[in-house]
Amino acid sequence: MQDWRGTLAETSDESVARPRGGAFRLLRRNRDFRVLWTARAVSVLGDSLGLVALLVHLQAEAGAAVAVALLLLAGDCVPGLFGPVAGLISDRFGLRRVMIACEVVQGLLVLAIAAALPPLPVLLVLVAARGIGATTFIAASRSAVPRMVDEDDLEAANSALGVGTYGLEALGPLIAAALFTLSGIRGVLLVDVATFAVSALVLARLPALGSALRAAAGDGAPSDGALADGAPPVGWYRELTAGFVHLRSIPTVRVIAAGFVGVVAFSGVDDVALVFLARDELGGSSSDAAILYAGVGIGLLFGYLLLGRVGGRWPALGLLLVGFVVSSAGNLVTGLAGSIAAAMVLQTLRGAGIAALDVGVNTHLQRIVPPAVLGQAFGTLYGAIGLAAGLSYALGGLLLAATDARITFVVAGAGGLLVSAAAAVALRRAARRPAT
Template sequence: MTTVSATPAVQQAPDRPAHRDPNVLRWLAAYTSSMLGDGVYYLALSWAAVQAGTPAQAGLVMSVSALPRALLMLVGGVIADRFGPRRVVIGSDAVRCATVLAVAALLFLTSPGLWPLALLALVFGTVDAVFMPAVGALPARLTGKGQLARIQGLRGLAIRFSTVVGAPLGGLCVAVGGASAAFALAGLLIAVSVPLLVSVRVRDLPQDDTPGSTTAWRDLAAGLRHIRRHRVLAPLMLVIALGDLGFVGPLNVGLTLLADRRGWGASGVGWVLAGFGVGAGAASLLLTVRGRMPRAGLVTGCACVAGSVAIGALAFAPALAAAVGVALAVGLLAGLSGALCGALLQTQSDPACLGRVTAVAGLISLGIAPLSMPFAAGAIGAWGLGPVFVVSAVVCGLGGLVALAVPDLRRAELPG
């Protein structure tokens, strides 16, 4: 993996607003460009796979990246802590860029079939297992803890922008130049992030806190012990798990079935998702502007409970307009609780363990929670939309109740 020599530590005042900090803004530009590249890449991959094989084969290609991502995520957290998240993100983006551009050239010159697409998805999933923990650990190295909530807001805005722009941009590129052109654009967008990240300055950890003096296995075990024994992190992981398990099924499976049974069609799904996106974007903007949320633990629990009520109500929306309004509330509350959970993870963790802590949270959200989707689909077929949405809402609500019931988490604050 690409390595880069360490840059000087950040010397800025810790209370400097993140949205006015050139160092943070360079990171934000790199992150946004990389996420845009991801959006274009996934559109190009799905299109190329459908064109080269059967729908079943295309689905298999699209799912290839999930297995290495889930299996190697915890290892990725160890790597991020050992070598530093900035180095790991730069190396990961360099590998992703080179692989995507190689496939773009191959598709331009020949028609090789599905095998290069499957190999690309495998490489992406493997690199993502290292990339994602490092991405989560990097913000804590950029500025003081008092600005981490604002950084979570900025990151959320970047994600929403990339979601809105990435797929349409990829579709336009496919229409104009085919899948090879879309892959080339994805690679170039990811490439833009590399020099920006090289220019980002990071804070160094104290030497005696830096992992790497023991084996990787012991580092991993130490990170898991850090979570298990921590009075805030342990219940916070449970909150994240319950929230994601209750949220993923209704949003990814239940929403499509709800629109089909209500006769809203594909455009109705789009409008409801747009409502969710606007709400989540508003939550990110709120954190970006405020910079700090007083009584963060309490607000997280309340937002989870209120959001669970909105999730349950979505199945009973009588008309599309009502569903869009409910989805907006779900996005606002889920976006707020999710951003606060991320900020609490970063401020409560030992900085030397942050990659591993982020890896555990990522494994829950990206490895375990998606497993609920086939169960949600089967349950809807057996018992209907209403009961399944209500059960999902109860699961989400339990996460909020955990946040409210555990005193250390309920009283957790973000640094000022």
């Protein structure tokens, strides 16, 4: 197991890492990682199908934008409140068991939604519960990666997961549109249920991935059991507190968390403002707006494919900062674009920046955070990101209503660049400080 002690001592060594093979080569040669990649890709495809089905259902039944907004908040922001607990679950129990349980629980929740198509309050509760399961699954799957691949292959592995996640997620709406004509809302939701079942069956092919906390306690048996056989129980609250204190003691983790949350708090509004920019300021159609949203997906896919081949030549923190800057600058310049074509190119570049950010964050945490609290690191960070996105939707929506889409994009981009500059200075200082 890689040495995580000395905090940032490894940071300077990242620059000498060299890619040992691209993402696709890693998928061909590493069976366990291929199993994890397949399960995640199938699960994400199902999530995308289910989200489209529920959005269409609410638009037809409730006919109010507030219902759609509440659905998105229930699926993204509410699970963020449970991020630390979700991460602790993946640390405390065997990762294979956690991931399979998450897929089964999510499948049962979606099955209940498909069977009843409940009223909005009940639907929001079920969607929030499914989101908590998804958050736990993602924390566990990210924690599993460094157990499956060598350290020099982490960039390629995270890039491959990005391709599987965002590539199939982009196909979800297209597949859902085709299924609507054949089976309706319930049929699409049942396909979502089937993807969770397939993912769980695929994950069952993984070897036992025992609890990281158990291994840290000195019991290295490859078990999917709880923390330690015969060990005195430790309260969840104490474990959460200890893990949080440990994460705060790592300088770069503190800076990454603050910088990532700050960038998302400014830039998350672009998901809301892009359609207004396309239709109002640029005089485009609904199809033109869809093209701009597609630009981000194309950039993500291209960025992950590129990083899967050459990402190991960059230090992870370098990728992170490049992602901060490019994604923020992309928003700022998009607000100044004079045509749909120009905005499309800029959003594509922004998507590539987001890919660099994602690979940089995941890779650095996998290298620097102790395995016993790695799940909690991912759960806490991405839970905070979900809350920051919700804040961005709310405050950015008010700015959009008071001004226009161009000003909203410029403010979002400028704010993101200021956070990026502050993060660059803070990371430079943090790299010289040991953990406390």
